[in-house]
Amino acid sequence: MKYGISILALGTCLVLAACGPNAKEDKSVTNNAPDLCIQNAIIYSANGNVQADVLTVNDGIITFANLPKNTSNCSQYESTTTKIVDLQGAYLYPGFVDSHAHLLGIGLREMTLNLEGTASIKTMLEAVAAEVAKTPKGETVYGRGWIETHWPEERFPSRQDLDAVSPDNPVLLQRADGHAMVVNSAALKAANITKGTKPPFGGDILHDDDDLPTGMLIDHAMNLIKDLMPTLTSARKEAAYIKASEVYAAYGWTGIQSMSVDANDIGLIERLSDEGKLKIRVYNAVDMQDAEDLVKNIAANGPQTSKNGRITTRGLKFYIDGALGSRGAALLAPYEDDPENTGLFLVKKEYIMPIFEQSLRDGIQISTHAIGDRANQLMLDWYEEAFAAVPESERKIAKPRWRNEHSQILDLADIPRYSDLGVIASMQPSHAIGDLYFANKRIGKDRLAGGYAWRSLIDSGAIIAGGSDAPVERGDPRIEFYAAVARKSLDGYSDENWFANEKVTRVEALKMFTEWAAYAAFEEGVAGKIEPGMRADFTVFDKDIMTIPEADILKVEPVMTIVDGEIIYKK
Numbered sequence: 257m258k259y260g261i262s263i264l265a266l267g268t269c270l271v272l273a274a275c276g277p278n279a280k281e282d283k284s285v286t287n288n289a290p291d292l293c294i295q296n297a298i299i300y301s302a303n304g305n306v307q308a309d310v311l312t313v314n315d316g317i318i319t320f321a322n323l324p325k326n327t328s329n330c331s332q333y334e335s336t337t338t339k340i341v342d343l344q345g346a347y348l349y350p351g352f353v354d355s356h357a358h359l360l361g362i363g364l365r366e367m368t369l370n371l372e373g374t375a376s377i378k379t380m381l382e383a384v385a386a387e388v389a390k391t392p393k394g395e396t397v398y399g400r401g402w403i404e405t406h407w408p409e410e411r412f413p414s415r416q417d418l419d420a421v422s423p424d425n426p427v428l429l430q431r432a433d434g435h436a437m438v439v440n441s442a443a444l445k446a447a448n449i450t451k452g453t454k455p456p457f458g459g460d461i462l463h464d465d466d467d468l469p470t471g472m473l474i475d476h477a478m479n480l481i482k483d484l485m486p487t488l489t490s491a492r493k494e495a496a497y498i499k500a501s502e503v504y505a506a507y508g509w510t511g512i513q514s515m516s517v518d519a520n521d522i523g524l525i526e527r528l529s530d531e532g533k534l535k536i537r538v539y540n541a542v543d544m545q546d547a548e549d550l551v552k553n554i555a556a557n558g559p560q561t562s563k564n565g566r567i568t569t570r571g572l573k574f575y576i577d578g579a580l581g582s583r584g585a586a587l588l589a590p591y592e593d594d595p596e597n598t599g600l601f602l603v604k605k606e607y608i609m610p611i612f613e614q615s616l617r618d619g620i621q622i623s624t625h626a627i628g629d630r631a632n633q634l635m636l637d638w639y640e641e642a643f644a645a646v647p648e649s650e651r652k653i654a655k656p657r658w659r660n661e662h663s664q665i666l667d668l669a670d671i672p673r674y675s676d677l678g679v680i681a682s683m684q685p686s687h688a689i690g691d692l693y694f695a696n697k698r699i700g701k702d703r704l705a706g707g708y709a710w711r712s713l714i715d716s717g718a719i720i721a722g723g724s725d726a727p728v729e730r731g732d733p734r735i736e737f738y739a740a741v742a743r744k745s746l747d748g749y750s751d752e753n754w755f756a757n758e759k760v761t762r763v764e765a766l767k768m769f770t771e772w773a774a775y776a777a778f779e780e781g782v783a784g785k786i787e788p789g790m791r792a793d794f795t796v797f798d799k800d801i802m803t804i805p806e807a808d809i810l811k812v813e814p815v816m817t818i819v820d821g822e823i824i825y826k827k
């Protein structure tokens with residue numbers, strides 16, 4: 257919080273125009289001219305009130321937002337150095353933050369065979385055939401983004417499907433959720449996966465009636481073919497991070513809480529940001545592997561930040577189970593459509609508890625992926641056990657704000673535990689409107705009463721940080737906001753299994769992506785609201801998402817994205 261308080265103090269100092277010794281580098285004090293003045297905008301605070309039509313920014317901090325709304329403009333600064341932006345009646349919100357997504361994956365999706373939105377096995381094979389035609393013989397073809405839940409074929413793709421269009425090149429196609437992959441026979445052969453190959457812990461190799469691999473590899477079984485994956489050179493990573501930041505700024509996101517980041521990439525992300533190549537704000541939760549030095553540094557010095565302050569790293573990310581679509585989510589009772597199966601566990605308690613306890617002592621924020629009701633219950637149990645083992649007096653941060661990433665299917669009795677334990681529910685509204693088509697088949701209506709339970713969680717006092725999980729989903733704030741308030745498919749479908757009562761109000765949806773996202777990153781003192789002293793991070797849409805008809809939310813245009821008072825995207 258040290259960083260946050262100093263920024264806040266700086267903002268207050270600018271507002272009062274009484275900065276003392278440093279006044280020389282502070283233009284607002286000497287000539288009263290801010291760096292930026294925005295006029296002719298309808299400006300929303302996070303609590304959903306229109307509060308201003310003009311605001312000013314200095315050194316990346318909001319210095320003035322007229323309150324209450326009284327028509328004024330930037331004309332007094334016309335003859336100064338101030339940059340004046342006329343938003344021509346557009347709607348300005350606190351910067352939208354995607355509280356759970358994967359920055360590298362978002363960039364890589366733009367750079368590889370993108371199977372997002374593929375409508376059938378047939379169309380997927382056409383896309384693969386076109387890619388194989390441009391790929392040298394023997395080289396791997398890698399794609400990502402398919403999801404079979406709407407396909408007319410009503411089944412997973414198989415190696416035989418892929419063999420028909422690629423007999424020689426290994427083909428690896430990752431499901432949109434990242435928890436499963438279909439590969440062809442050339443890939444199975446190259447990885448030496450045969451009839452008798454045993455799946456590793458936390459993974460599964462699906463077999464057909466003849467007991468031969470179908471080509472579907474679930475969760476940790478994907479490790480068996482990792483040598484065939486395209487190598488991630490540092491140049492490729494750099495290009496992907498930059499691309500992802502551009503794509504995200506154009507959608508209107510000012511920030512991302514990036515999950516499962518490779519600890520070895522933190523230096524690169526910080527450098528790209530300090531060099532001005534990666535513009536959005538990034539809050540990292542890293543994978544445990546190779547994170548030892550980083551963890552030691554955070555334990556000794558607090559969260560690690562880039563020089564420009566836009567990149568912050570303070571946490572670790574873990575997985576407890578798989579995903580619902582690929583039946584890897586860990587359930588209290590078997591799957592409705594697979595009575596022998598209760599899902600997969602990806603981590604063992606004896607491994608993770610010492611890490612949890614040490615993290616409390618070190619001030620590390622823990623984020624854990626949990627989808628199934630059993631996984632969510634265990635995660636809450638384990639957090640609770642760690643909290644009991646390390647009392648507040650022994651913790652570096654008394655209220656550690658640990659997070660449950662996804663919190664998808666909850667046993668109803670577990671809902672109040674979020675608020676009781678101070679655990680943040682990090683949830684992705686688009687998952688609900690994608691999954692609710694098939695979730696009933698997987699787990700039945702009774703268990704869906706605790707599925708994607710936004711309303712119940714908020715009513716119980718829990719904080720929900722809203723995200724997209726891109727590249728699992730598209731990563732579009734309009735889709736996430738719409739899904740949260742409508743709880744209908746993009747074309748307006750829902751039925752009684754969708755539990756419409758669990759949708760949220762527009763004010764709550766706005767908070768999920770602004771104020772509550774800030775809270776989940778310990779930033780509520782500096783971000784998530786529009787008022788003097790807060791960071792000048794803004795999302796601007798051409799229409800008012802707080803009042804227009806539900807279906808129109810999907811059609812608004814992002815017109816400008818601003819971070820630290822810098823315009824990072826303009827339509």
Ligand SMILES: [Zn+2]
Pocket residue numbers: 356357358515725728
């Ligand atoms: Zn994720």
